[in-house]
Amino acid sequence: MCGITGIFDTQGKREIDCKVLTRMNESQHHRGPDEGGLHVEAGIGLGHRRLSIIDLSTGQQPLYNEDQSVCVVFNGEIYNYQQLIPELQALGHVFHTRSDTEVIVHAWEAWGEDCVKRFRGMFAFALWDRNHQTLFLARDRLGVKPLYYALLQDGTFLFGSELKSVLAHGGLPREIDPCAVEEYFALGYVAEPRSIFKAAKKLPPAHTLTIRRGQAMPFPVEYWDVRFSLDAKLTDNEACHQLEERLNESIRLRMISEVPLGAFLSGGVDSSAVVAMMAGLSAEPVNTCSIAFSDPAYNEAEFAKIVANRYRTNHHVEMVQSDDFDLIDTLAGLYDEPYADSSAIPTYRVCQLARKHVTVALSGDGGDETFGGYRRYRLHLLEEKMRSAMPLGLRRPLFGALGHWYPKANWAPRVFRGKTTFEALARNSVEAYFHTMSLIREPMRSKLYSNAFKSELGGYSAIQVFQYHAERANTDDPLALIQYIDTHTYLVGDINTKVDRASMAHSLEVREPLMDHHLIEWLATLPSSMKMRGGESKFLLKKAMEPHLPKDIMYRPKMGFAVPLDRWFRGPLRQRVRDTLLDGRIVDSGMFNPAIIHQILEQHESRARDHSTPIWTLLMFDAFLRCVMDGQESREVRVLENATI
Known part of the structure; x- marks a missing residue:
């Protein structure tokens, strides 16, 4: 498990401030106390903090392909990497480590953006392909590992495992998104793809983001x-x-x-x-x-x-x-x-x-x-049986009124809370489940x-x-x-x-x-x-x-x-x-x-x-x-x- 971060100039090849990149990387030191590494070239800087789990001696990051034209920083585990290595070797790729990280760079060379479909695991990674001037970001299917990103007004693209690494850049406006506040007070968290700040987003689970220098900012693409x-x-x-x-x-x-x-x-x-x-x-x-x-x-x-x-x-x-x-x-x-x-x-x-x-x-x-x-699943299914017995057009006014006037009884088991039940019956299935899940x-x-x-x-x-x-x-x-x-x-x-x-x-x-x-x-x-x-x-x-x-x-x-x-x-x-x-x-x-x-x-x-x-x-x-x-x-x-x- 690790922390990744980076800076990318989407418009040109402005110099990357190594002090800023180091500050972003070190803000996530807790994610990877064993080692840290940077890759910096014209217009692109990648940072990595490592918690050593597999291939302790040679799995350092950033990690490269054979000619160092492809570079990756990676957080997570690819559990099927041992099955992918011989398949990639048969395609002519040469491995210099025993790490799951190296599978990513060769899989990118072999299969491009579809490489993520071959991975079984939890991951968030950023890959830089110099020959194609392309930055590729990906997040695992269930969102086990996090990935935040932001595009600043001057065309600078930032990303990091945690929001603190993006904030550590110093250029992200800390303007709160009111819709994110509403999601928080309803659900207890800010739902993907929002972050609490207007200028930053989370890459949704099972999505990739491919950014090519000089092109307009694309939308994330779902792969699963x-x-x-x-x-x-x-x-x-x-x-x-x-x-x-x-x-x-x-x-x-x-x-x-x-x-x-x-x-x-x-x-x-x-x-x-x-x-x-x-x-x-x-x-x-x-x-x-x-x-x-x-x-x-x-x-x-x-x-x-x-x-x-x-x-x-x-x-x-x-x-x-x-x-x-x-x-x-x-x-x-x-x-x-x-x-x-x-x-x-x-x-x-x-x-x-x-x-x-x-x-x-x-x-x-x-x-x-x-x-x-x-x-809550069992209770929802019981309510669904009752909802199916009467059209919504009748249920909404009838049970809505009962729910409004019935006294609240937080002390009672939910099945005996008439107010809660009436409120649920006055709604359609999605409204009722949202009502149940709202803090x-x-x-x-x-x-x-x-x-x-x-x-x-x-x-x-x-x-x-x-x-x-x-x-x-x-x-x-x-x-x-x-x-x-x-x-x-x-x-x-x-x-x-x-x-x-x-x-x-x-x-x-x-x-x-x-x-x-x-x-x-x-x-x-x-x-x-x-x-x-x-x-x-x-x-x-x-x-x-x-x-x-x-x-x-x-x-x-x-x-x-x-x-x-x-x-x-x-x-x-x-x-x-x-x-x-x-x-x-x-x-x-x-x-x-x-x-x-x-x-x-x-x-x-x-x-x-x-x-x-x-x-x-x-x-x-x-x-x-x-x-x-x-x-x-x-x-x-x-x-x-x-x-x-």
Whole structure:
């Protein structure tokens, strides 16, 4: 795992300032503390920070082809590189290293822009072809690895693994995009392809960007997408057998490493399945890492211990105190953009623990999206049955009125929250799912924003993100539709972002075997009844894992990786929250209605409502304004580097 960055003159061959390029590169030192390298020539500069995983002795970057006319900087892993090397050698290419990075330059020479279609892995890379005066950028299919870019007014093109490296150039205007703010307060993250700044973008997953000097700036090009055909004709037993084979293959590929390797083990189905398969593929005990919480309501450590004991892993556990809330500014400095998933705190801690013992860790991330594991999926399907019984033209006014007047009952299980159910039934499928996924729902967002900010939004709503992906999903199946939406939104913007920044903060590489695109393509051919059956989520995965895992692990209620925000904001963080949100940077921004913020705090402290999620979302936005907008991110990064190196 590494960090990449660069500067490209799209119009001519102006000299690259090596001091600026070095500053951009060193801003990502935490991503690659082992080595750093630059390539500079007329009008182009590439930077790389290396975390050594494969080919430790000769895998330095930037890396070149035989005559050094093609140069690449690369973040990630190409898992099938050993299969591609002989194919490229047969075409006449000569290899000077044993690294997966060198496969990229020769694959570009052999197949051009289509080279990415041959790669199986997680990656973001930038390749310079001097003979064709072309800069080629690519990002992996599921967006595991990040890539930001910006075109400045003078024709200078910037890119980097993290937004901080682009900001380190000094020429990027820090003008906030109001639409990105709306997406953040609705979803908890800024959805691809936006960034929080108007002048910068994220390269979307499964896209490439080919820039030729002297030509107009092109649009990114998509090279892959998942299609839910749901047409496989397999029995349950046949599907279980094939799934086990595919899991073994995906995990085996991700166990290739020249440095210590292990796995996260939360005690849930996904990470337990990964560890079980790893144990069968390894001659040595698997290294596993778990976080235990002092608050029993959030602690899954005993379930992780059951799996660790069964497979005799080298198990490492550390206790996280319930009041572990001192990471707010650190997280803001890591994520660069506002990011509101509070599970970033325990994720940061488990990565910190894992790095003490391994350099590479496998995770179970992606299992909920691909196997149909979220509780919200089951509830959405129940609502879909009710929605299908009445036309939208009747449902919208009837249930809209009931939802408006019915009292809110946050304290009750969702199935008994009449207001929530009525609001869902008054909407179409995409509107309802967006409503479910919104951290702060539309009525509250509208009240929270100031009139001046709403004017800047110009009517934009984050639901347009979901509508865009729903139109491309090419399926009417209710479960497949929301799986498709999640794969392009929540998985990329929330899960992968969280894990990448938290792991890279500790120079830890995390690999996600449940996001292997071959596995995802196969699962998309299976009928939804193999993912959700009789109200049981992840039906196929659990059925396939029955010989390998105790039923107590697989068929217990899902806990999640949560922190006690509600208690924090009524207790130890109460005054800090008040000082921050009522008289801080967030008020000075002019984007919000102070009276509504005050009302939110009063209702939460009095226990009239649980507003812990909106409060956390506001806190993290305030941290972004202080740490990034006010230029403190470089200080935060230096503090973090000193703590982790």
